[in-house]
Amino acid sequence: MTIHRQARAAFMSGSIVVLCSLGVVADQRPRSINGTIWVANRGDDTVRAFDATTGKALIDIAMAAGSQPGDLAYAKGKLYVAEEQGSAPAIAIVDLRAGTIARIFTGVGTRPHHVHASPSGQLVAVGLYGTDKVAVVDTRDDALLGPWDTNPETTNGRVHAAVFSQDDNTVYLANEGANQLCAMDPRTGAVLWTMDVPAIHELAITHNGKTAYVTRRGANRLAAINLETHTFTDLLTLGLPDTLQLTANEKILTVGLRTSPAQIAVVDTATLAFDVVTLSVPGAATTAGHQWTSPGGRYTFASYEGVGAGVAVIDHADANTVVQRLPYSGRPHGVDHSEQ
Numbered sequence: 093m094t095i096h097r098q099a100r101a102a103f104m105s106g107s108i109v110v111l112c113s114l115g116v117v118a119d120q121r122p123r124s125i126n127g128t129i130w131v132a133n134r135g136d137d138t139v140r141a142f143d144a145t146t147g148k149a150l151i152d153i154a155m156a157a158g159s160q161p162g163d164l165a166y167a168k169g170k171l172y173v174a175e176e177q178g179s180a181p182a183i184a185i186v187d188l189r190a191g192t193i194a195r196i197f198t199g200v201g202t203r204p205h206h207v208h209a210s211p212s213g214q215l216v217a218v219g220l221y222g223t224d225k226v227a228v229v230d231t232r233d234d235a236l237l238g239p240w241d242t243n244p245e246t247t248n249g250r251v252h253a254a255v256f257s258q259d260d261n262t263v264y265l266a267n268e269g270a271n272q273l274c275a276m277d278p279r280t281g282a283v284l285w286t287m288d289v290p291a292i293h294e295l296a297i298t299h300n301g302k303t304a305y306v307t308r309r310g311a312n313r314l315a316a317i318n319l320e321t322h323t324f325t326d327l328l329t330l331g332l333p334d335t336l337q338l339t340a341n342e343k344i345l346t347v348g349l350r351t352s353p354a355q356i357a358v359v360d361t362a363t364l365a366f367d368v369v370t371l372s373v374p375g376a377a378t379t380a381g382h383q384w385t386s387p388g389g390r391y392t393f394a395s396y397e398g399v400g401a402g403v404a405v406i407d408h409a410d411a412n413t414v415v416q417r418l419p420y421s422g423r424p425h426g427v428d429h430s431e432q
Contacts, residue, residue: 135422224249240281
């Protein structure tokens, strides 16, 4: 079983989780990938677990009513979930072993948004999209570091995403409201440097720390930032590019597109050739959410909302074909993976 038996038993014993339908999903094709795919649904305030190998739905975790959980990250046996809306926005911490949920409340209007774990899993960063701040959580004791302010002299920033360097020592913030990239020390909140990047939205950092792929959503551009010279170059024109995922060998970059129908672009980073893959059934009124791409580059799991909402499974070795669609009604959005 993908999820720890003891965790599943703990969740089932309480009211915070209900079992999903465990029937066979249409177009089921077992995959050479282990673990669990976790998806946050801001339409019905749940997080769902899918078996990564089969696509079987395992459990639903009920989040706070009206919180519209939009994103999540897995680290150290726990899920860190952005409960963006409602009367008490929070970072919900779901302990999968204990079957409990704790919360760090961030304040009305803060809008905890995109969630990223550091490569070591020791830190988790959450952009507070209603502000120019970022919340950083130390996963060893779930203490809140900060929240850190990108610019104490202003309040008009909107920190959309916060992505770590490979050594955990820098967190790069896409400040959409200020049209800036901010490099920050995640443990102290010290701003290391900033640079102007109009319409900056989401980030992916290369392992050597020299390059950041960036979506400039409002400009319909995918760009590359030289993190040493603090300059950027537009690479591609894409429709409303949003979330980014790099494979471990950095040869493939998947880019979520917010056009309709729901689509992602699969980009060859060496040649910049790309395919646009439709996630939903052709002709359906849908919009893409987030995606997770396996480190080896074989599969991408991409959420979409609208008609027939769910998660599309793309096999990159099969000409970027959608080989399975996992039903999940509502507004499935954030996607992450755990090995268990």
